[in-house]
Amino acid sequence: MLPRRIYQFLIIFLLGIAVLFAVKYLFGLSDYVIPSPADLRDTLAAVYKHYGADVASTLSVAIIGQVVSIFLALMVGILGRQTTWFGSFIKVAAYNVQAYPIVAIAPIIFILFGDGFFSRLLIAAMICYFPILLSVLGIMSEPVKEIEHFYRVTGRMRWQLEVKIRAFENLNKLTTVISGSATLAMAGTIVAEFIAANAGIGYSIRIALYQSDLSKILVALFLIGITLAVYQGLLEAAGRMIGKGVTVTR
Amino acid sequence: MKKIWTGFLFVILLTAAQFLPAGLLAAEGGKEQLTYRLKWLFNVSVMGDLYAGEMGFFEGANLDVTVKEGGPERDAIRELELGYADFGVASADQVIRALSKGSPVVVLAQLFQVNPLQWIYRPDRVEITQVKDLKAKTVGVTFGGNDETIMRTLLASQGLSEGDVRIYSVRYDYTPFYRRKADLWPVYVNSQGPIISWKLKRAGERVAFFDPSAHGVKFVANSVVTSVRMVREHPDTVKRFMQALLQGWEAAFKPENSKAALEVLSKYDRDTPRPILEKQLAMTRKLVKPADSVDIGTFDREAWQQTERIMLEQQQIKAPVGVDKVLIQF
Known part of the structure; x- marks a missing residue:
């Protein structure tokens, strides 16, 4: 699965680059508009170490951000699954926070937490958590009647048990959402870095944009893509292992 | 069925028209239609551009110019090459970087004599x-x-x-x-x-x-740019555009036109209070026209050469580009 994810990404990326080169040579555009293959190769050789370290920094924040957002989404999802006033209040609060554009909230975050690690993490988590929350809410609000009925009529149902039943019955959905949210966590971290941080690949992309250097941006996109493909592949593998473990336990 | 095909063809033609290079469409009344991409959002730094458009300087030159806002994601030089714009505003470092990568760009006027x-x-x-x-x-x-x-x-x-x-x-x-x-x-x-x-x-x-x-550090800021092809194939259009544009800039900063200039500016920059706009206008005047004897748009060639030298020293370009050769005063 992991090698497949990597070569699928390579196919997509190379197709994209091929389209760019086709446009470049078809319309006779200069290297300023679209870099030449030699320019791209030289840039890759010049910046891959520096950008590789930046991507690793971004990924580390993205992973922590993803864990935070999964935890947050589970908490909000569990609280919001109830049809009580509090459950509805939690949902409204969660939805409203998501409705605000991050660039508008960012200055408040920077005033409160500065422009270091925590701000990057918070913005990444904010961008990542909402899709997870929607899935968790969907899963947690849907009763597994055939199992839950037994515990209810015997009076042994507790909220912890309810959450466990619904989570295990929808484990595949949950792992798919979690591995998919890796993309959002990465995107969220890059947005945070682009807006304000002084580290990470988003920050390097911002500098490249200031310098109108498309070669650097393409190299950054390549490194982000390949890293994400590997990370998602690993998450999927972990999800499959957990799924098998649960099946064996049953 | 025929109607469907006619409709389909109409949609295709309409779509294709969107991709025609800027400037090829003739506007109403035979005016030449041009697109002018600014470097930044509408504010006091583009005062003369807005004034030229609003006060009919372009119209007087038989031109129908669409002045488009710039922004961090916009690059006028790229748009010139791609045919999305006919003229644009770019900073000297952008011009020098573009030249170092073979972009066919020329500079027609230096709007700011002092970098803001x-x-x-x-x-x-x-x-x-x-x-x-x-x-x-x-x-x-x-x-x-x-x-x-x-x-x-x-x-x-x-x-x-x-x-x-x-x-x-x-x-x-x-x-x-x-x-x-x-x-x-x-x-x-x-x-x-x-x-x-x-x-x-x-x-x-x-x-x-x-x-x-x-x-002692003179790093050139905003300048008007166009493509080599535009200068070669439509020199008359370039001349008329530049005359109208620079007349607009000169007029915008004449003390007697301050009120009109502020009216134009407040129309485009609604969020800035009027007293601030007045200060902005006065400050911009000092940067684009530091003395009455200086015509707006004049090239400070020494500053351009210094900008290139700085970029070369800081390895932002690999080799000299001879920026002096692309400064063409119309």
């Missing part, structure tokens, strides 16, 4: 009369931006290294400066300067500006 990019500071807190006063100060710098290049050049000119100052990475808001985390902060003195000064004045603070050009 300067550093704001609190004179009650730090005293900056010479470059050496920057030593041990916390200086805001946008990594990758023009201000980084200018600051590095300033420091190098006085034998200072980066270790002699504390560099503070600049982002898009001024909070670190307001919170005194940085002593100097880069601003566009004509547009952002009056706003920040006003805010700090209300808080009882005084501000001053550190101007790199006063210390």
